[in-house]
Structure formats: structure tokens, C-alpha cells
Amino acid sequence: MRVYLDHAATSPLRPEVLNAYTEALQLVGNPSAIHSGGQSSRAILEGARERLAKVAHCDRNEVIFTSGGTESNNLAIKGLFAERAGNLIITTAAEHHAVLDAVEYLETQGAEVHWLKLNRDGQIEMDELSKVLEERSAETALIALMWVNNETGIVTPIHEVTALAAKYGVPVHSDAVAAFGHMPTNFAESGLATMALTGHKLGGPVGTGALIVSRATKVVPLLHGGGQERGFRAGTMDAAGALALAVAAETPQPDYTGLEALAVKLITPLGNLTRGASQGIPNILNFTFEGCPGDSLLFLLDQAEIEVSNGSACTAGVARASHVLLAMGFSEAEASSALRVSFGPQTTAEDVKALAEALPKVVATARKI
Ligand SMILES: Cc1ncc(COP(=O)(O)O)c(C=O)c1O
Numbered sequence: 465m466r467v468y469l470d471h472a473a474t475s476p477l478r479p480e481v482l483n484a485y486t487e488a489l490q491l492v493g494n495p496s497a498i499h500s501g502g503q504s505s506r507a508i509l510e511g512a513r514e515r516l517a518k519v520a521h522c523d524r525n526e527v528i529f530t531s532g533g534t535e536s537n538n539l540a541i542k543g544l545f546a547e548r549a550g551n552l553i554i555t556t557a558a559e560h561h562a563v564l565d566a567v568e569y570l571e572t573q574g575a576e577v578h579w580l581k582l583n584r585d586g587q588i589e590m591d592e593l594s595k596v597l598e599e600r601s602a603e604t605a606l607i608a609l610m611w612v613n614n615e616t617g618i619v620t621p622i623h624e625v626t627a628l629a630a631k632y633g634v635p636v637h638s639d640a641v642a643a644f645g646h647m648p649t650n651f652a653e654s655g656l657a658t659m660a661l662t663g664h665k666l667g668g669p670v671g672t673g674a675l676i677v678s679r680a681t682k683v684v685p686l687l688h689g690g691g692q693e694r695g696f697r698a699g700t701m702d703a704a705g706a707l708a709l710a711v712a713a714e715t716p717q718p719d720y721t722g723l724e725a726l727a728v729k730l731i732t733p734l735g736n737l738t739r740g741a742s743q744g745i746p747n748i749l750n751f752t753f754e755g756c757p758g759d760s761l762l763f764l765l766d767q768a769e770i771e772v773s774n775g776s777a778c779t780a781g782v783a784r785a786s787h788v789l790l791a792m793g794f795s796e797a798e799a800s801s802a803l804r805v806s807f808g809p810q811t812t813a814e815d816v817k818a819l820a821e822a823l824p825k826v827v828a829t830a831r832k833i
Contacts, residue, residue, distance in 0.1 A: 467770045467815045471665070471808030472614050472642060472748050477708075478667030478809065484711045485669060488704035495701045496690065505703040512706035519713040520644070520661070522651040522676050528693045529706050532673035533641040535686070536660035537562040539675050539697065540637040541608055543683025544658065545570055548605040548635070554578045554596060555608040556588060557791035562660075563608055563639050564787075575605070585743060586618035586792045594628060601632035606657075609636065611643035615775035615788040615804055617748030618739050619647065626655025635681060641665060641673075645717055646745050657681040661713075663705070667809065668712030672705040720746040720807050723816055727805060730820035734827055735803065738789060747807040750775070752794070756801045756830035758786075764826040765803075770819050775804040 468476075477485070488508055493501025495509045510524075517524040530536045541563060545553065553567055557579050567577055578596050580588045588609070597604065607629055609620050622638055629636045635657035643649050644661040651659055658681060663672035677683060677696060689698030724746035728737060735751035753761060758774040765772055775786060789799035805819065 465769075467818045469770065469772045469805045469807065469811065469815060469819060471811070472775070472804065472806035473773055474664045474670065475667050475808040476810065477669060478712060478715055480715050481668055481708050481712045485704055485708035488707045491703065495703050496692070509701050509703040509706050512703070512710040515710040516674060516706070516713055519710075520649065520651050520659070520674075520676055521653065523679060525694065526651070526676050526678055528675045528677055528696050529701060529709070530673045530675055530697055531671050532664070533560070533639065533660055533662035534562040536662070536673050536675035537608075537637075537639050537641075538566045539683060539686050540658040540660060540677075541566040541606070542570065542686060543696070544606040544635055544637060544681070545575060546684035547682050550603040550605040552576050552578060552600055552603045553605055553608065554580060554593070554634075556580045556582055558582055558586065558613060558788045559608065559610050560614055560639055560641070563610065567608065576603075580609075582792050584793050586613060586616055586739060586788075587620070587743075588625075590624060590628065593625065597628065597632045597634060601634055604632070604634045607634055607636045608639070610639040610641075611649060611659075612640070612647065612745055612748070613788060614642040614748070615786060615802070616739050616750045616792075617642070617744030617746075619643070619744060622654055622656065630655055642748065643745070645713055646747055651676050651678075658683065663709040663712050666712040666717070667715065668709045669705060672702070672709040674709065717747070718809055720811075723747075723807050723811060723813065724749065726813055727816050727820075730816065731805075731823065734820075734823050738792075738794070738802065749805045750789075751803050751805070752789070752798045752801045753803065753827050753830070754798075754801060756827055757833060758800055758802050760830040760833045761801070761803050761826060764829055765819070765822060768822040768826065770822055772806075772819070773804050774802045 493505040495506040659676040664670040735753040738750040785799035
């Protein structure tokens with residue numbers, strides 16, 4: 465049996481989701497159509513919106529269904545930027561590429577970016593944010609900070625950020641893809657303008673997701689067409705996908721703290737945990753293994769039937785150092801030796817033990833490569 469410890473990359477469909485999804489997929493009718501089939505699809509879609517809103521603690525009208533995290537982040541960042549007068553974007557270099565690349569694209573279109581520094585704990589310094597807002601709030605279009613980092617599991621104190629930003633009237637977008645469903649993400653209390661989430665990290669289908677857009681916020685759409693989703697996201701609405709996303713969001717995740725403690729106990733003698741125990745969500749752990757190329761670790765573990773990842777982008781088969789760890793001040797060598805272990809509802813203590821048993825040999829072999 466292969467051991468799958470890569471749920472932060474994608475997590476298998478949960479049985480509840482599969483049942484609801486396959487049933488809804490058999491419905492015929494565009495949710496915008498007047499006939500009965502269309503109205504049945506509309507009822508499923510709006511029911512899903514209501515259910516997702518309840519989990520996200522937002523108003524149903526604030527839910528904009530999208531194709532996932534990448535689209536939601538792009539819509540928020542490009543859409544807020546186009547809507548606002550300023551041309552400064554405040555963010556960090558540890559964001560997911562769905563944010564980084566959108567921001568870097570906007571740089572080619574005249575945006576200026578203030579990259580907030582991160583400390584070794586992966587946290588921004590509030591003083592730096594405060595200073596840049598004090599000096600440049602009139603020029604600031606938006607702040608984009610992820611709620612949970614998908615490589616390290618580190619949690620950003622979003623409420624502190626939004627409280628500060630509110631003093632200057634600057635909207636805050638958060639990529640909550642790794643947070644939503646895994647920790648409390650109460651949108652109404654968050655002070656956020658927009659929040660991105662996706663289905664497939666929760667046991668929902670790939671290709672489902674949402675951007676929560678507060679009532680007070682407007683974004684210029686990326687897609688123009690039929691005016692669906694408050695005019696923010698044109699395209700025939702995917703009622704079955706919306707339902708599957710809502711069911712995945714409603715299905716609670718298990719408590720992963722026991723697995724986290726076990727993994728920390730068994731793996732830290734072999735590698736270094738890249739965050740403090742209290743700084744992250746329990747389902748994502750990241751270790752560095754001195755002197756081991758990350759891609760060799762992955763390859764050797766895969767041969768031992770264990771599937772993990774290092775979270776770093778792998779372009780055309782060339783493994784690169786983790787941009788997240790580099791942004792936190794880790795050396796190139798450390799950032800190239802990372803391994804991300806992430807849990808899902810199917811993960812057992814045996815899976816964690818299998819990884820810990822395979823690692824000494826894998827690490828020793830990788831060091832020789
Ligand atoms: C933090 C984060 N943001 C955005 C995304 C992109 O989401 P999607 O795969 O749904 O486009 C991911 C997926 O890896 C992610 O981990």
C-alpha cells in the first residue's frame with residue numbers, strides 16, 4: 465500500500481462529496497435557464513452558496529464561485545488593483561505562485577510592489593507594515609497576505625493585519641486556500657475584503673473554488689460574458705461543482721494534532737522542523753535535511769512507496785530551492801533540502817511511522833548523491 469502524505473497538494477474526494485457530486489452531475493439544465501431543469505440546477509447552486517456561506521461565515525451574496533484557488537487569487541489581486549486608484553501592492557515573497565505571479569504580472573503593467581520582509585519564523589514585522597501604510601496608504605491598492613502558508617503551515621495573524629489596514633482604508637486580500645477548513649476562518653470577523661479558497665485541498669473536486677468578496681468591495685472581473693456571480697465572474701455556473709465544494713467544506717477535518725506530535729517526535733531527530741510547534745496548522749509540516757537535495761528525497765521516498773513533496777516549484781523537471789524558505793532567510797542549501805509532509809482524513813499513525821522508518825536510509829542515500 466502506498467503512503468500518501470501530500471494532502472496539501474491535493475486531497476482525495478471524500479465519500480460524502482463523491483455521492484453528492486455524482487448525483488448532481490446527472491442533472492440537466494443551465495442554472496440561468498427559465499425551464500424546470502434550469503430551476504432545479506439553480507436551486508442546487510443557490511443551496512450550495514448558502515451552505516458554503518455558513519461555513520465561511522459570510523453572506524451568501526459574498527460567495528463568488530470560481531474554478532479554484534488560482535482563479536480566485538487572480539480575480540482578487542488583478543480585480544482589486546484595477547478597481548482602486550493606487551498602484552502600490554503590499555505582499556511578501558512567500559506567497560503561493562497564484563499570488564506572486566499575478567503580482568509580478570501587474571508589475572509589468574505599472575504596479576509597484578512593497579515586499580514585506582519575513583523573519584525566520586515566517587512572520588512579517590507589523591512595524592514595517594505600519595510604516596509603509598503611514599507613508600504610502602494613499603498610493604496603496606491592496607495588501608495580499610496568505611492566511612496559512614501551504615509549504616510550512618505557518619499562520620499569519622490576519623486580524624492584526626486587517627485592523628491596521630482598516631485605519632488607512634486599504635483592502636486586504638488573503639489566500640486562505642491552505643487555511644479554509646483546517647482552522648477557523650470567519651470571514652465576517654476577519655476584516656478582509658476578499659478571501660480565496662479551493663475545493664481540492666478539502667476533499668472536494670479539482671476545479672471548484674470560491675472568492676469571498678465582501679459586500680463593500682468591488683473587483684473588476686477577469687472574465688466578461690453573461691454577468692453571472694454578481695457580475696464578477698462570467699460563465700455558466702457549475703451547480704454540481706458548487707454543491708461538491710459546499711459538502712467538502714461542511715465535512716469536518718479530523719483533529720491532526722496527534723499525527724503532528726507523532727511526526728515531530730519521529731522526524732525531528734533526522735531533520736529540522738522549519739517552524740515552531742505553535743506557529744502552524746497541524747496538518748502541514750516542513751522539514752529540512754542538511755546536505756540532501758530535496759528532489760532526491762522525493763525520488764527515494766517514492767521508490768519506498770511514500771508520496772510527499774517539497775512544495776517548491778518544479779519547472780520542466782528542474783527542482784528549485786523553496787522560494788518560501790528563501791523568503792524566510794534560510795540558505796539556498798537549506799531551502800533546497802526541504803520536505804513537506806501533509807495529512808488528510810485518510811492519514812494514519814502507521815503512515816507517519818512508515819515515513820519515519822524509511823527516512824534514515826533515504827537521507828543517508830540522498831547525502832551521497
Ligand atoms: C496556498 C495556495 N494558494 C493557491 C493555490 C492554487 O489553488 P488551485 O490549485 O485550486 O488553483 C494552492 C494550490 O497549491 C495553494 O496551496
